[in-house]
Amino acid sequence: MAAATGLTRATVSALVDDLVTGALLTEVDPAPRSGAGRPAVGLTLAPDGPAGLGLEINVDYRAACVVDLAGALRHRLVEAGDQRLTDPGTALAALGRLAARARALAEADGLTVAGAALAVPGLVTADGVVRIAPNLGWQDVAVGDLLGDLPVAVDNEANLAALSELGTADPPRDFVYISGEIGIGAGIVLDGALYRGTRGWSGEIGHIPINPDGPACRCGSRGCLEQYAGQEAVLRAAGVTGVEELARAAAGGGTAALSALSALSAAGGALGTAVAAVVNLLDVKTIVLGGSYASLVPWLREPIAAEAGRRVLTAAWSPVLLRAATFGPDAAMRGAAGSVIRGLLDDPAAWLARRQ
Amino acid sequence: MAAATGLTRATVSALVDDLVTGALLTEVDPAPRSGAGRPAVGLTLAPDGPAGLGLEINVDYRAACVVDLAGALRHRLVEAGDQRLTDPGTALAALGRLAARARALAEADGLTVAGAALAVPGLVTADGVVRIAPNLGWQDVAVGDLLGDLPVAVDNEANLAALSELGTADPPRDFVYISGEIGIGAGIVLDGALYRGTRGWSGEIGHIPINPDGPACRCGSRGCLEQYAGQEAVLRAAGVTGVEELARAAAGGGTAALSALSALSAAGGALGTAVAAVVNLLDVKTIVLGGSYASLVPWLREPIAAEAGRRVLTAAWSPVLLRAATFGPDAAMRGAAGSVIRGLLDDPAAWLARRQ
Structure with missing residues (x-):
């Protein structure tokens, strides 16, 4: 540590003591000795601080x-x-x-x-x-x-x-995280940092217009993405009452599966249209699907990819990458x-x- | 200059000599003397370098x-x-x-x-x-x-x-520049710098979907902004052959004015829908209208503002600012x-x- 920081061993020792006392670091078994000198003490972030x-x-x-x-x-x-x-x-x-x-x-x-x-x-x-x-x-x-x-x-x-996705090992440098709940929001990560916007209000992807004459939205406008791919619209179209029931229906068979798959396909198409707007505008390669979408990725992936593939100018030689949020709905x-x-x-x- | 940089007067002198010899700086009449010492030589960027x-x-x-x-x-x-x-x-x-x-x-x-x-x-x-x-x-x-x-x-x-807009005096820190020609492109400025995207392909606003079932676009998709607000669509709808003729018709009277105004209103509505997607996503306050739009701002402003006002979630308390490009079509x-x-x-x- 002294070598890496250019500080003296004594200074590093004193700082580490402070961090251990403050329960930020914990001493663990020393690493195997390599070379001469006092055995080094192993350190790790304190799990009980x-x-x-x-x-x-x-x-x-x-x-x-x-x-x-x-x-x-x-x-x-x-x-x-x-x-x-x-x-x-x-x-x-x-x-x-x-x-x-x-x-x-x-x-x-x-x-x-x-x-x-x-x-x-x-x-x-x-x-x-x-x-x-x-x-x-x-x-x-x-x-x-x-x-x-x-x-x-x-x-x-x-x-x-x-930010939770950005905190995982090896996240993409640029991505848009789409969080689908009853509302739909987005977190935009550019150059490895969250882009918040001029006033901190970026990412209102749920109110991107999908069809200007579409159904009325709670925001006062019409045809917003939420009216096509928000949780309530999808559950209503599928004739189920919850996301888990929707996933079970889609994975099952019979008429319930048909209406679930049809609802998910329509939602995916609308999401793909919004993803096309995002990627044409921002040129991000990766879209992360989170919120209730995380557990629906098996059924959303194909319709989103198909619609985005048609509408993203660069999709022919650089397809949009879709992935489920690492922490799912959490x-x-x-x-x-x-x-x-x-x-x-x-x-x-x-x-x-x-x-x- | 020595005071501002912390360099010695001799070093500054030598550097300035190099810049004058290299035709980057030109000496001009000295500024009026203030205080003791040798009269300072005035310097300006060389107009003939x-x-x-x-x-x-x-x-x-x-x-x-x-x-x-x-x-x-x-x-x-x-x-x-x-x-x-x-x-x-x-x-x-x-x-x-x-x-x-x-x-x-x-x-x-x-x-x-x-x-x-x-x-x-x-x-x-x-x-x-x-x-x-x-x-x-x-x-x-x-x-x-x-x-x-x-x-x-x-x-x-x-x-x-x-970048030309960013080079003017006191540009906004965040803005999206929409350049309307036969195609429609956008330059995105965030935190005072051009945002190019992961591969340098950001700003393809002309292919933001306005109506998923709209007319076929040259890109292979349907209903792209270009099909509603691109120069060819607008001129065709107005029944004129050029942007100057369109502006003259809109400013004039009679039936030519009616169809020109109607074409500009429709284009403005589609632009407003795209602006809503941009602002909801990026939370920029300012949209700069350039290319052939620069000279059409008098007729585009109202329909863009109206449509964006309906569709931007934050428009009620923070309306989108629209301005014409400083350098117009150049x-x-x-x-x-x-x-x-x-x-x-x-x-x-x-x-x-x-x-x-």
């Missing part, structure tokens, strides 16, 4: 997870329930109780929850106010002190989901927890100062 | 311009003519003759053409090969040594046009010439070495 709390509120569920410094998922709590039936205050109070449960589980493990981040399906301003979340029916909702003493960062769910809350961990690793001194 | 040659080949014209180091347009040559009627070799030979005329005019002024850049309406690879230009009917065309000894860089016309060749000048200013030592 600070942890990140990832939260998500979406149209039909709320969720919380705890991820440790080494990136391992330690706890995962998901509660189904239509958030549109409650006002923002009630929904946030329920989320706060879920978050407190996750935090208590983490603390029972000896972890310290160092911070929390919340994924929401809407546009978030820099000060953490949800400016608009059309599918929740929220406007100008301040999330506030959900967890008492613990600060909660708020971000768009597709942005956080894209990507947004995993990305939220990961953003807390990222903050700790980027600025360990701030954490050490807080603990004193 | 190296210059940039900007070239453009488009579907219905070819053009060349000379821009000096101070950014002034010194010569401008435009030849109308349908490039689709000739093979790439013949079209490039004609462009080469036009470029040689522009270069001779520059040399007659005492300028030295330091380099050239060519704007083409298509996808260009990093080695300067035009991979595909659907509206020219070109595929894998190597531009090669158009001008004998003078190197010619090749780039997409909308990218170069966007933007691509101005951007091409400007890219040569930019190269000289970024690396003056390379120019000084070449002159020895």
Whole structure:
């Protein structure tokens, strides 16, 4: 470490001591000796130090997870329930109780929850106010002190989901992450970094026009992608009530399979049209399918590829690459927890100062 | 200068001497004295030193311009003519003759053409090969040594046009430049820099789907923006043969005005739909209208704003800003010439070495 950083061995020793005391690093069995000198002590990111709390509120569920410094998922709590039936205050109070449960589980493990981040399906301003979340029916909702003493960062769910993909081993340098829930959002990664847009409101792919005279959308416009490939449109067309039922129907046989496959094919066609707009505009090679799309990739892949293949100018010699999100439907809350961990690793001194 | 750079006065003097000898800087009347010491010599970018040659080949014209180091347009040559009627070799030979005329005019002024850049309406690879230009009917065309000894860089016309806008005083930090000719391209500027995409093929906005079942496009797909707002579609709908005639008809009265206004309104609506896709996805605030759109802004502005206003999720509190391209239809060749000048200013030592 001294050789790599150019610091003296004594300085490295002192810094490592601080990080071990602060529970950011843990000593492990030394690596086999190579060469002369004192045996080196092995070090690893502490699995029992600070942890990140990832939260998500979406149209039909709320969720919380705890991820440790080494990136391992330690706890995962998901509660189904239509958030549109409650006002923002009630929904946030329920989320706060879920978050407190996750935090208590983490603390029972000896972890310290160092911070929390919340994924929401809407546009978030820099000060953490949800400016608009059309599918929740929220406007100008301040999330506030959900967890008492613990600060909660708020971000768009597709942005956080894209960050979760960016945190995997060897992610593509440019990709667009499409998160399909009742709403459809996108996280845009260009040159290895999340592209947020001028005001932080990029990625509203659900409102890309697919057919200008199409069905009315909750946003006030017509023919938006959500009306063709949003979860409610797909489930309605398939005649089922949930995504798991849809996947089972598509994998099964008989008339249920026919209408499921037809609904997925239509959704895939609309998604392919939107993907064509994205790729023609941004020239990204890879599209990651997340949210409820992650488990539907076996049936969405072909119709998306076919439509994008027809409509992307460069598709003939460079086909669009489609892949399922690594963390599946958990990507947004995993990305939220990961953003807390990222903050700790980027600025360990701030954490050490807080603990004193 | 010594104070600003931290270099000694002697070093600055020697460097300035090199730049003056190399015709990059010119001494001008000293600024009025302020304080003690030797009177300072005024310096400015040399208007009679190296210059940039900007070239453009488009579907219905070819053009060349000379821009000096101070950014002034010194010569401008435009030849109308349908490039689709000739093979790439013949079209490039004609462009080469036009470029040689522009270069001779520059040399007659005492300028030295330091380099050239060519704007083409298509996808260009990093080695300067035009991979595909659907509206020219070109595929894998190597531009090669158009001008004998003078190197010619090749780039997409909308990218170069966007660079011309970025080179104006106080440009927006994020914007999308839409260049409307027979084809429609876009140059995407994010965080003050051109965003080229993974392979350099970003900005193919002309092939964003507007209506999936719309008219067949030259690209092989259906319902692309070009089929609604490309120059040929608009002129056909208006019953006129050129953009100037269209503008005159729209500004005039009677039945000619009616069909011109109706054609422009339809084109504006389709453009507004594409703008909505762009803004929902990228969250840019400003759209610059260039190419033949630049002179049609008075009639395109309202329908674009109306359609984008309906379809952009954030339009209610942050309307899309529309503006005409600063250099109008000359933007691509101005951007091409400007890219040569930019190269000289970024690396003056390379120019000084070449002159020895």
